[in-house]
Amino acid sequence: MSSPISPTAGGFTPTGTISTPADRRRVVFATVVGTTVEWYDFFIYAQAAGLVFAAIFFEPAGPGIALILSFLTVGLSFLFRPLGAFLAGHFGDKYGRRVVLMVTLILMGVSTTLVGLLPTYAAIGVAAPILLIFLRILQGISAGGEWGGAVLMAVEHAPKNKRGLFGASPQIGVPIGLLLASGMMAIMALIAPGDAFLEWGWRVPFLFSVVLIFVGYYIRKRVEESPVFVELAERREETKTPIVQLFRKHWALVLIAAFVFAGNNAAGYMSTGGYIQNYATNPAGPLGLDRGPVLWAVAGASVGWLVFTWLSGWMSDIIGRRTTYIIGWIALAIGAVTLFPLVNTGEIALVFLGLLILTVGLGFTYGPQAALYAELFPASVRFSGVSISYAIGAILGGAFAPTIATALVQSTGTTWSVAFYLVGMAVLGLIATLLLRDRRGIPLGPDHEAEQAVSPIYGMSRS
Structure with missing residues (x-):
């Protein structure tokens, strides 16, 4: 399953191990399938929150407030992502990436299935939304722990000149999950x-x-542990308190990395968070479109997101992570400005076009993220660093984006307020990107902790 590694392969020493091509293909397949299952579960909730939960779980609050409460449950789970990231980062840096991925997959699947069995408010009263919120919290904990393990399994198995491409494999599981969720709905x-x-x-x-739980579990069980963690374990160099070390030495890097993701996540949750679905189909709204065609438009646009995510991961290996991100931020701002004018026409083809244009920027600011994050943090705290940065970025970006968008439209009467909000988030992401050096190709193994600990933030020698 593994073979001796040369001193030049990925920056590891001859005493370490490296994945064979067969291992790498298995890892790519497993991370795509695993993240697809995870995010199908996560997005199916967001779709339902925009389409039905206001009516069946929060109806006594009145139409406007019920919708806001429904979207708040989407955002609430993000507040628990850091808990999942802390737990997964701690155990992932101590016991390995693989075991964490198995646990998060099962937790997400069980929580999602139980939502499908919940009685409504009409059946059991206030207990219904309380149970719904509890299960959404479990989804948030799972999502917080899932992403870091999946991307590190992919990137740490990759050749150093293909980390962007390999790192895009778990990333494309997200639009595939959206495609499946929208398609099923x-x-x-x-x-x-x-x-x-x-x-x-x-x-x-x-x-x-x-x-999907059984399919994902079977596939992930067949994947080898990350070679970086294997080498750390063989040398008995696991960090005893990785989270403490992370915040003591790298707190500024965590915050900047979080803002990089926040800019992407705010725009992404216009569709993945259910906002566009509700805005376009709400009978009391300005459009009142049929539910089915809008869901198919979202599903179709998710194919574009998949393509641009994969393309940008590949491009980041050639032109660099930073340059790819800069292109992405410009495209994302353009997509944010064109989205609502096209959606507001009420023509399904133009709704699809608006969403598709948005996916160009979404893909280019998402595909390189796995490789970018993995190359920012030292090996001993890498799982904690990428997981917690991702979780904090999700709170700052997507957690309450649908709620904020709903409140902005209700208070201003125009969707241009939402467009300005999304452009502002893209600008914050661009600024955070410009603060970071491109560390494409930096050795990821434990022999290079000193090099990895040199801060990638401009103007700082160490994190």
Whole structure:
């Protein structure tokens, strides 16, 4: 399964091990499938929050407030992502990436399935939204721990000149998850239209998660542990308190890396967080479009997100992570400005076009993220660093983006306020990117901790 490594391969020493090509293919496949399952579960909730949860769990609050409460449950889970990231980072840096990925997969799948079995407010009263919130919190903990382990398994197995491409493999699992979630919801909108969708149709995509748990578990169980962690374990160099070391030495880097992701995540949650779905289909809103075509438009646009995510990961190996991100921020700002004018036409083809244009910037500021993050942090605290930066960035960016967008439109009466908000988040992401040096190709193994500990932040010698 593994073979001796040369001194030039990825920066490891001859005493270490490296993945064979077969190992690498297995890791790529497993990370794509695993993250697809995780984010299908996460996004199916967000889709339902925009389409049905306000009516069946929060209806007594009144239409406007019920929708805000429904979107708040989407954002609430983000507040618990850092807990998942702390736990996964601690145990991932001490016991390995693989075991954490197995636990997060099961936790996410069980939580999602149970949402599909929940009674409504009409059946059990206030206990219904309380249980819904509890299960969403479990989803947030799982999502907080999932991403760091998946990207490190991919990047740490990769040749150093292909980290961007390999790191894009778990990233494309996110748009695939959105594609599946939107597709499942659209199919159920056809099978169970109108009131039937509110009564039982929305539950089927949640219950389908049971099947995905078994598929993801089987595939991930066959993957070898990250060679970087294997070498750390063989040398008995696991950090005893990785989180303490991370914040003591690298706190500024964590914050800057978080803002890099925040700029992307705010725009991404216009579709993945269910905002566009609700805005376009709400009978009381300005458009009142049919549910099914809008869901298919989101599903179609997610294919574009997948393509641009993969493309940008590959490009970042050639032109650098930083340059790829700068291109992405410009594209994301353009996408934010064009999104609502196209959606507001009420034409499904133009709704799709607006979402597709947005995915150019989303992909280019998401594909290189795995490699960028992995190259920022020293090996001994890398799982903690990438997981916690990602979780904090999700809170600053996507956690309450649908809620903020809803409140902005209700208070200003125009979607231009949302566009300005998204452009502002893209500018923050650009500034954070410009503060970081490009560390493409830096050795990732434990022999190079001193080199890795030199701060990638301009103007700082150490983190």
